[in-house]
Every structure is written in C-alpha cells, then in structure tokens.
Amino acid sequence: MYSTEISRSNPTCFVFLIDQSASMQDNIGSGEGQRKCDVVADSLNRLLSELCIKCAKEEGVRNYFYVAVIGYGSNVGPALAGRLAGRELVPLSEIASTPARLEARVRKISDGAGGLADVEVKFPVWVDPIASGGTPMSQALTRAQSIVSAWLDEHPTCFPPVVLNLSDGESTDGDPTAAATALRELASTDGSTLLFNLHVSSDASPAVSFADGDDALPNQHAKLLFGFSSPLPEHMRTYAQQQGYKVSDRTRGFVFNSDLSSVVQFLDIGTRATDLR
Amino acid sequence: MQVHVSTFWTPKRGGTQREYEDAFWVGPDGTGAGDLQLDALTVAIADGASESLLARRWAQRLVTSFGTMPDATTGAAGFLAAYRTAAMGWDDEISAYLAERRARDSPIQWYEQPGLAKGAHSTVTALQFWGGQKDERARWAAAGLGDSCLFQVRDEGMLVSFPIADTAEFSYQPSLLPSRETEEDVVRRHICLRTGEWMAGDTFYLATDALAAWFLRSAAEDGRPWEPLRDLDTVDADSDFPDWVEERRDRLEMHDDDTTLIRIDAIRED
Numbered sequence: 001m002y003s004t005e006i007s008r009s010n011p012t013c014f015v016f017l018i019d020q021s022a023s024m025q026d027n028i029g030s031g032e033g034q035r036k037c038d039v040v041a042d043s044l045n046r047l048l049s050e051l052c053i054k055c056a057k058e059e060g061v062r063n064y065f066y067v068a069v070i071g072y073g074s075n076v077g078p079a080l081a082g083r084l085a086g087r088e089l090v091p092l093s094e095i096a097s098t099p100a101r102l103e104a105r106v107r108k109i110s111d112g113a114g115g116l117a118d119v120e121v122k123f124p125v126w127v128d129p130i131a132s133g134g135t136p137m138s139q140a141l142t143r144a145q146s147i148v149s150a151w152l153d154e155h156p157t158c159f160p161p162v163v164l165n166l167s168d169g170e171s172t173d174g175d176p177t178a179a180a181t182a183l184r185e186l187a188s189t190d191g192s193t194l195l196f197n198l199h200v201s202s203d204a205s206p207a208v209s210f211a212d213g214d215d216a217l218p219n220q221h222a223k224l225l226f227g228f229s230s231p232l233p234e235h236m237r238t239y240a241q242q243q244g245y246k247v248s249d250r251t252r253g254f255v256f257n258s259d260l261s262s263v264v265q266f267l268d269i270g271t272r273a274t275d276l277r
Numbered sequence: 278m279q280v281h282v283s284t285f286w287t288p289k290r291g292g293t294q295r296e297y298e299d300a301f302w303v304g305p306d307g308t309g310a311g312d313l314q315l316d317a318l319t320v321a322i323a324d325g326a327s328e329s330l331l332a333r334r335w336a337q338r339l340v341t342s343f344g345t346m347p348d349a350t351t352g353a354a355g356f357l358a359a360y361r362t363a364a365m366g367w368d369d370e371i372s373a374y375l376a377e378r379r380a381r382d383s384p385i386q387w388y389e390q391p392g393l394a395k396g397a398h399s400t401v402t403a404l405q406f407w408g409g410q411k412d413e414r415a416r417w418a419a420a421g422l423g424d425s426c427l428f429q430v431r432d433e434g435m436l437v438s439f440p441i442a443d444t445a446e447f448s449y450q451p452s453l454l455p456s457r458e459t460e461e462d463v464v465r466r467h468i469c470l471r472t473g474e475w476m477a478g479d480t481f482y483l484a485t486d487a488l489a490a491w492f493l494r495s496a497a498e499d500g501r502p503w504e505p506l507r508d509l510d511t512v513d514a515d516s517d518f519p520d521w522v523e524e525r526r527d528r529l530e531m532h533d534d535d536t537t538l539i540r541i542d543a544i545r546e547d
Contacts, residue, residue: 270327
C-alpha cells in the first residue's frame with residue numbers, strides 16, 4: 001500500500017482545505033504578532049510553490065498532481081485567487097503558470113564566507129488571507145469527500161489522494177470527525193485517502209511536528225484534529241525521519257503551530273535529486 | 278577482441294523521446310553498435326534523476342566523460358577525474374541552455390530557478406574491456422555510483438551483479454553524482470569498483486534501475502532474465518524492446534521509468 005509512483009499517466013489529487021473564519025484574525029501563539037490567517041495563507045502558498053518546484057522540468061511543470069483549494073468561512077468554496085478564481089480541480093501546470101501574483105521577498109542565503117546575504121526571490125501567491133464568518137469544517141470535509149470521490153472514480157489505481165486541512169480547529173458546524181472518517185474511508189487500490197492537519201492556534205504552547213499521541217497537545221481543538229489525522233504511511237515516516245523529525249509507528253500527519261511543507265517531500269514522483277552525504 | 282553490442286531504450290510511460298533522461302555511451306566515439314573489433318572498449322550508462330532539471334544533459338555529460346577517459350573505471354582517482362571533467366563544464370552547459378531559452382523567447386520561470394541553481398543529479402556505471410588476444414588475459418573493470426547495474430552472464434548463470442546484488446537496495450534515493458561539483462571525499466565514499474575476467478561466449482548487460490531491479494528479482498526467483506534480453510533484436514524476439522518493457526509494466530513486474538539496456542556479447546571466434 002502507498003507504493004504507487006505518482007506519474008503523469010497515473011496522477012493523484014491534492015485537496016487543500018483552508019480555514020477562513022473570523023477566528024483566524026487572531027494572532028498565532030508562537031509567532032511574533034502574526035495573524036493565523038496570514039500564517040495559513042503563507043503556508044499554503046509555500047506548499048503549492050514547493051509542489052510546483054518538485055514537478056518542474058525543462059518543458060514546464062508536469063501534471064503529477066491535480067490541485068483543489070477549498071476555503072471555509074462565510075461560505076465553502078474554491079479559494080484560489082486571480083485568474084484561477086472559482087476553479088475547483090486544477091492541473092499543477094496551470095497552478096504553476098497562473099499564480100495571482102509574484103511577490104518579491106528577501107531570503108537569507110550563505111555568502112560563502114560564514115555570513116548571510118540577502119537575495120530577492122519571487123514568491124508566488126495563489127491564496128490571500130481571509131478571516132470572516134464561522135468555521136464550517138464539517139461542510140468543508142464533505143466537499144473534499146465529493147472531490148476525492150469523483151477523482152477516484154476516474155483514477156482508481158492512483159496513489160491515494162492527499163487532503164490537507166489548515167485550521168485553528170474551532171469547528172462551528174458540529175463535530176467534524178464523522179465527515180473526516182468518511183473522507184478517509186475513500187480509497188484507491190493503493191490505500192485510503194490521507195487526511196493531514198496543520199493546526200494554527202493562539203495557544204502559546206511549543207510547536208509540535210508530526211505528533212504520535214495527543215498527551216502533549218495543549219487543547220481540545222488540537223486533540224480533535226489529531227484524532228482524525230491519518231497515520232503517516234511507513235515510507236513517509238522514513239522520509240520524515242530523514243528530515244530530522246522524531247517518528248514512531250503511531251505518528252500522524254498532524255502539526256501544531258509548525259510547518260507542514262515537508263509533506264511535499266514525502267511524495268514520490270521518481271528518483272529524488274539528493275546530494276551525496 | 279570481437280564483440281557485438283546492442284543498445285535499447287524507451288522512455289517512461291506517457292513520456293516522449295525528448296523527455297527520456299537516461300544516457301549511454303559505447304566507445305570509442307559513443308555511438309558504437311553492432312560487430313566491433315577493438316583492442317579495448319568502454320561502455321557507460323547513466324540515469325538522470327526525475328526531480329532534476331536538465332537531468333538528461335548531465336547524464337550525457339557523465340557517460341561522455343566516463344566513456345572517453347581510460348582510467349575512469351580502474352580506480353577512485355580515475356573516477357574522480359572523470360567526474361571533475363563532467364562537472365567542470367556544467368556552468369557552460371547552463372549558459373548554453375539559457376541562451377537557447379532566450380533565443381526561443383522562453384524566459385526562465387520562477388519554478389525553474391531553484392532547480393537550475395541546485396544543478397542536476399545522475400547515476401553512472403562504466404565498464405571497460407581489454408585483452409583477450411592470443412595469450413593475453415581478457416579483463417574488464419567497472420566503476421559505478423548509484424543503481425545503474427552491470428550483469429555478467431556465462432553458461433546460463435549470473436557471474437557478477439554490480440554494484441547492486443539485492444533488489445532491496447533499489448529505492449527512490451540512490452546515490453547520485455551532482456553536477457555542482459561536490460567534495461571529493463564525499464564522492465569517494467560512494468564509488469564502487471570491480472574487476473573481472475571475460476571469455477568468448479560471455480554476455481554483459483548494463484541496465485538502468487527499473488530493468489536492473491526486474492533482472493535481479495527474476496534471477497532470485499530462479500529465472501533466467503537474460504533469455505528474453507538475449508533474444509531482443511534477433512529473429513527469436515517476440516517483440517521489440519519498448520513493447521517488451523511495456524508488457525512487464527502492465528503486469529507490474531517492472532517499475533515505470535526510463536529504461537535502458539546495453540548488451541555486449543563477447544563473440545566466440547570459431
């Protein structure tokens with residue numbers, strides 16, 4: 001299970017659920033005055049950027065993935081900005097070629113003499129921070145279920161779809177566990193749909209990456225999201241370990257006030273370009 | 278020494294020939310094939326990483342360098358010299374590529390920049406034969422880094438499997454040579470070297486990972502994977518190489534990847 005290589009002839013889908021409720025206006029606990037909606041939008045833009053870079057070849061970005069971004073707040077629906085607004089499942093090559101805009105950001109890199117130098121890099125933006133309305137997480141998970149179900153009808157042998165939920169966990173349309181369970185039960189011949197959660201919280205507790213239990217999690221929202229996060233398949237645990245995360249066979253795709261972009265590196269599209277050590 | 282060399286390749290499913298990212302070299306000029314009568318022969322095979330940009334160009338640079346530098350297979354120093362030669366030209370390769378893109382009015386996109394800065398990655402395995410004249414011993418030397426493999430078959434048995442002998446060693450993370458030159462001590466730790474002897478009637482197979490893994494798995498199950506490969510391009514062949522590979526992909530016996538085979542038959546001079 002979870003061994004099918006993702007390819008253009010057998011692509012998979014990636015569904016992002018992004019919490020855009022009013023509570024996302026609050027600051028994240030561990031950040032320096034960053035709003036949760038900014039953190040979530042930044043995380044999602046970085047994830048999409050990493051995914052495009054991973055699949056980039058000379059002739060363009062290859063369609064190993066089809067991507068949907070669903071926002072939930074005042075309503076539940078497609079959340080891509082710019083020319084992709086209103087679109088649901090978009091081939092990755094189109095995601096890459098159609099960000100809403102490219103922002104110039106400064107990144108620090110080694111100057112080769114023991115110091116750091118500022119370089120300007122282009123940062124693509126597909127999703128803007130939004131914070132309004134309630135948190136209809138159950139509806140969002142049900143929407144993901146319909147996208148994944150339709151995808152699996154057409155791609156029954158694909159690497160299982162990955163759904164990434166970015167939220168503060170404060171669902172306002174009831175306990176989302178049933179909708180999450182139904183989503184995780186959808187399966188290709190290679191395994192069940194993977195549901196991972198990035199919990200952004202105002203709680204100042206220490207960040208947690210890839211938790212393997214909920215004892216150390218600070219509140220019931222974190223425990224709820226952890227509870228319905230998929231366990232990391234074995235090969236993903238291996239990659240997580242290689243990236244320095246502490247994992248066990250109970251580790252789930254759940255992070256608390258931390259970075260989830262490493263998930264992109266857990267996906268196999270062919271031989272990895274890694275340097276010798 | 279008299280050999281017959283055959284080369285076969287096919288891109289991964291859904292890929293075009295332009296997107297094929299393996300490379301191979303059959304000496305002395307890289308294009309040798311058919312019946313060859315030579316004092317020495319070098320062949321090389323490389324597999325550019327799927328996640329690299331310009332992987333085919335890098336794989337091609339490696340096989341050219343390893344195919345033309347006579348000491349590339351005989352020791353770590355020769356291997357490192359061949360690697361350095363390939364890597365030294367990488368900046369020029371990038372400049373040429375950027376010029377091509379400008380000429381096509383196709384500017385580099387934001388998602389290409391990190392890959393170009395990182396450079397490309399590839400495996401390489403090279404094999405050199407010499408000797409076999411009159412009383413001279415018939416020798417070979419091989420050098421490799423990564424999971425492109427060499428198999429020597431004699432009298433319906435596999436004599437050598439190099440540098441990998443166990444299918445469990447294949448993964449998405451083989452050792453790869455980077456086009457951005459890296460510390461020699463680090464490269465040295467990953468170099469595999471092997472020498473042996475050959476005799477008329479032996480057959481050598483160089484294969485990139487998908488075929489190599491199939492070959493080893495089949496051999497481990499008491500199969501004779503060399504039989505269908507020996508028949509390719511002969512009147513006994515049931516199908517051509519792309520169709521033969523496709524059948525195995527359909528049956529999930531072989532990983533869907535760019536697939537390359539070089540077959541060298543040491544001819545019996547009757």
